[in-house]
Amino acid sequence: MTETDDTLRNIIQNPTMPNIGRYQILGSLGRGNMGEVFRARDPVIGRMVALKTRRFDLVYEQKDLQFVIDKFFEEARIAGNLVHPNIVTVYDVGQDGDYCFIAMELLEGENLTAFNKEGTLLPQERVADLVKRVCLALDHAHSHGVIHRDIKPANLMFTRDRRIKMTDFGIAMMTRGDNTNDFQVMGTPSYMSPEQTKGLKLTERTDFFSLGVVFFELLTGRRPFQGRTLYELMDNIRYSPAPSVLGYNAKLPPAIDQVIQRALDKEPELRYRSGKQFAEEIDRAMKGHPLTVHDIKGAKKAALLKSVEFFRSFDRREIEEVTQYGTFIRYEPGQVIVREGDVDTTFFVLLAGSVRVIKNKRKITDLTKGACFGEMGAFTKTARTAHVIARQPCVVLKLDLKVLERHSPALKLKIYQVFIETLIQRLEHTTKRLSEQYAPIRQKAKQEPVQEQSTVVATDAQDSEKESLTGVNDPTGKGYRAANDDEPVAGTIDENPDVRTAK
Known part of the structure; x- marks a missing residue:
């Protein structure tokens, strides 16, 4: 007490x-x-x-x-x-x-924790209706710049006349202003979005992930992500795919699984754009109508990968694994892809369009199709050093090193190999560019009078030789005279012709 x-x-x-x-x-x-x-x-x-x-x-x-x-x-x-x-x-x-x-x-009624276990579940039609109403409530909150951040059954309560109400904005924050990062790693762990567990900047779509967890739980009596420890739970939320709701309740309309899978996507950009859209898709799924297609088809993904230099050396199996474990995301101009300061294990390959790298509100460079970015932060697990923003409509492949490590270490090793080869090519290119840049200076030096150049070099050589020998290897302190190419020096020559040892 x-x-x-x-x-x-x-x-x-x-x-x-x-x-x-x-x-x-x-x-x-x-x-x-x-x-x-x-x-x-x-x-x-x-x-x-x-x-x-x-x-x-x-x-x-x-x-x-x-x-x-x-x-x-x-x-x-x-x-x-x-x-x-x-x-x-x-x-x-x-x-x-x-x-x-x-x-x-x-509120005189119960909250939804009374209906999230086997034996107490509500009819699926009732669950779908309740979640639709919460979607519209979130749509209203989001339209006022408010993210709830703690959607869970305990915060969804019935009134006496059985209307559902969303309660407890205890950790809600306005999306406007500079303080949106305050209290970000807050919420109830089982219902947190992946970005919330990482302490990243949150958008309205974090609420859709949490509501997706609630939806899954109310239909099956279990949560989609579980763990014996908090660390294991967080790891599963971040990296494990959500199970199919149909595996626990085969009587559900198949399209409902698609709705929940989209809400539980690891990438916020691939979830629903608004609560209204989420509610509309629930309604279509329950009525058996086709849903909106939002993903890139498998054949298109493979073609996009093969069209960039980064994946030219990948065989068919490796390409299939990239499409399986990678996330293909469409961005519109102005959308932020990478945020400065975020710490993550993901990197990106630009498959179409162009992006701009910005630091301190100043342009650093523009990147086009085939470019990679974010790899240094991913490999070193350090904070991102710049923003990356879409300049044109673009398609970006996002790969998470932790996902690859868990599901395909061989693919991770292949990607490391390509990065090393790319780094070597960049160094060679830089060396060649610098060589070309300084070529006119060397040519001009060769055209100067030979006598003047030789005198300078000889004098420097004498000074250097005398300085290096006097007082170091000469016990007499008298020094040694620098030798010409055809005159022997006082000493012996080692087997290494570039090393001379004084006697």
Whole structure:
């Protein structure tokens, strides 16, 4: 039992202190993401509310206290601006002494954790309808620049009349501004997106991955990604393909598996563009209608690979493995492909179009078809040193070294070999270019008077020879005279004709 629990229990039991703010505490509803939640009454208008409270001073150090309190009020501001039938309503926010609180709509029904296990599953049509409504609620939140970041069954609750509501924007953040990286490695591990587990910059599509996990779980009674340890769970979320939902519930429409697989794609760019599109595809799948084709066909992938120099030495089997383990992504002009500062084990090959490398808002270079980028950061596991942005509509192959290491070490070795050969070719090209650049200087030096050049060289040689011998290998300190080519030097010549040893 924590000090916070004791303090809050005293509030309830002590008749001289029955309120927090103007709200009368009637009982506990449980612990939420940000603290204790109470059933309370607003005496001004007689409305029952859920009162979410926290004593931050009992949990955080003084130096962090104001920052945390500001985050608490930001949660209330974010949620209070979202007015939607499937998003919980926020009525009030305030502070009473050491207590911060948010008064929100009181939901009398269960959350979806009551329906995510075998034996308690809802009918598939009901599940599809609930997830569609959450999709539209997310569409509304995203249109206001808000990413939820913690979609899970516990944050999806029924009202008394069985309407679904999305709750707890406790770690939600506005997508605008420079603070979007704050608290990124937060959320509930089993429902995190791959980019969320890596601490990368998040977009709205992280919510679609989390909702895809919920969708899978509500239909099968199990989660798509599991692990005996947190590390194993995170590793599976990042690199293991999602299992087919049909393997656990064969009665589902086949197209539903396609919908979930797209939501659970490792690449955010290949998930749904919006909650509205996600909801529409669920509806089409449940009705048996064909879905939107968003992937590049296998034959086209192989042709794209063979059209660039990087893959010319790959045989048919290796090409098939690249298409199996690589991700082919289409980017529109202006879309960011690589972000400066990200740390990842992925690299890219440009299969069509062109991209621009930018650092400190300045152009470094433009890359065209066949170019590779991101390999140094992938190999060394260090932060990316520049942004890479699409200049034209382009197709990019993304390969993850950790995926290759897990599924095809031989393919990984082949790629390393190609990179080494490419590096050697680049060095040869650079050497040749530098040689050509300095050729006019050498030619000009040859055309200068021979006598003047010889005198300078001889003088330098004498000084150098005398300096190197005097006081080093000469115990007399008198020095040695530099020899001409046809005059012997005082000493012996080693078997190595370039090494002379003085006696």
